[in-house]
Amino acid sequence: MRTDVLGVAFDNVTIDEAVDRALALLEEEGPHLVVTPNPEIVQRAEKDPEFAGILAQADLVLPDGVGVIYAAKILGRPLRARVPGIDFAAALLARIAGTGTRLFLLGAAPGVAELAAVNLRAAYPGLVVCGFHDGYFKEDRPVADAIREARADLVFVCLGAPKQEKWIAANGAAAGARLYVGLGGSLDVFAGKVERAPESFQRLGLEWLYRLLKQPSRIGRMAKLPLFLVSAVGARIRKK
Ligand code: UDP
Numbered sequence: 439m440r441t442d443v444l445g446v447a448f449d450n451v452t453i454d455e456a457v458d459r460a461l462a463l464l465e466e467e468g469p470h471l472v473v474t475p476n477p478e479i480v481q482r483a484e485k486d487p488e489f490a491g492i493l494a495q496a497d498l499v500l501p502d503g504v505g506v507i508y509a510a511k512i513l514g515r516p517l518r519a520r521v522p523g524i525d526f527a528a529a530l531l532a533r534i535a536g537t538g539t540r541l542f543l544l545g546a547a548p549g550v551a552e553l554a555a556v557n558l559r560a561a562y563p564g565l566v567v568c569g570f571h572d573g574y575f576k577e578d579r580p581v582a583d584a585i586r587e588a589r590a591d592l593v594f595v596c597l598g599a600p601k602q603e604k605w606i607a608a609n610g611a612a613a614g615a616r617l618y619v620g621l622g623g624s625l626d627v628f629a630g631k632v633e634r635a636p637e638s639f640q641r642l643g644l645e646w647l648y649r650l651l652k653q654p655s656r657i658g659r660m661a662k663l664p665l666f667l668v669s670a671v672g673a674r675i676r677k678k
Contacts, residue, residue, distance in 0.1 A: 441515045444669055446480045446493055448501045448510070452519045456500055457529045463497055463617050464539060464591055469610030471496040471603070472619040474523030476503030477666040478659060479599045489600040492607045500526055504643035505663050509670035520643070524624045524634070527594060534592070536564030542585050542615065545573035545596030546625040554628035573597045578609050585613035592617045596625040 440447035451459070456472075463470040473496045475483070483490040493499060500521040501507060510517045534541070541558075543551040551570035559565055569588035573596060575581050585593055593615045595602040602620040610618050626632040634640070635648030646663070650656055 440499065441510060441517055443501075443506055443510050443513065443515075443517075444480050444666070444673060445484055445490065446475050446499065448475075448499050448506065448517060450517050451498075451500070451521065453521050453526055453529055456498060456521050456526055457533055459498055460526075460530050460617060460619075461533060464534075466616065468616035468618075469606070469613075470498075470617045471606055471610065472498040472500065472526075472617065473599075473603055474500045474502035474521070474526065474620065474622075475506065475599070477505035477509070477663055480506065480509075481662060481666060482600060486600060489603060492600075492603045495607075496603075504646070505666055507643075508667055512667065512670040513674050522645075523619070523621045524627055527619060527621055527624055530592075530619075531558060531562045531565060534565065535562035538566060540566050540568040540589055540591045542568055542588055542590035542593045543570040543596070543625060544581065544585070544593055545571075545602070545621075546623075546629070546631075547574065548572040550625050550629045550631060551596075553630070554625045557628055557630060578605065579612070582609040582613040585615060590615040592619070594619050594621050594624065596621045596623065598622055 441450050460472060473493055483493055501517050502523045504520055507517055507520050543554055551572060555567040555570050559567055568590050571581050571584055595606055595618055597605055606618040627634055635645040639645055639648040650660055
């Protein structure tokens, strides 16, 4: 049973459980999809039925961002854990390193996925990165062909939402991998292009504040967050 938070149904899992499920999905024929919606993505899905449909069909829907956790609490359906996409990805890589599972990295500016591949191979000895491609391509088909030719099992698709989820829905079967994970800006972090917040901020659930301080231009995107929590309060009151 999933937990509905303003129209998106989340899996109520810890990060370890999420990784166990992803490993089980890697054992089966694909394509399977893991998504990591934050409040911005939930709000986007409200206005985009095609995107909402893709999220509803996903095999694993992980609550990325403390805003989703707060909203769930306000709605009276608390989720057990925040599962940031990048932490999930790192934990999954630790488990597949040395197993022969083949990882393909798709997304970000030219050169970034390649650098991320170098860093990930160093961080997870035995990890097989079978290929990479930047996220600024015109045609889908050659990219899907590259993933198929690389015989990828797992693909991190980092094109930003909802582009990455729509790309997976349209091309996942043709690309032939078993598991696709939509991971937004994670390749920039793995490549060392963008810093993550210090652990103290992460622990307090204030990673958003750190990102805002580093990149004040995000204020427009973030101004929508309080509205998200107000919607949760509204939904709660209407139910009563
Ligand atoms: N991106 C891409 N192709 C595009 C648009 C975006 O590869 O056509 C990449 C962009 O370079 C960045 C990521 O997608 O690496 C999106 O990052 P953002 O921080 O906006 O994503 P979030 O994690 O907030 O969803």
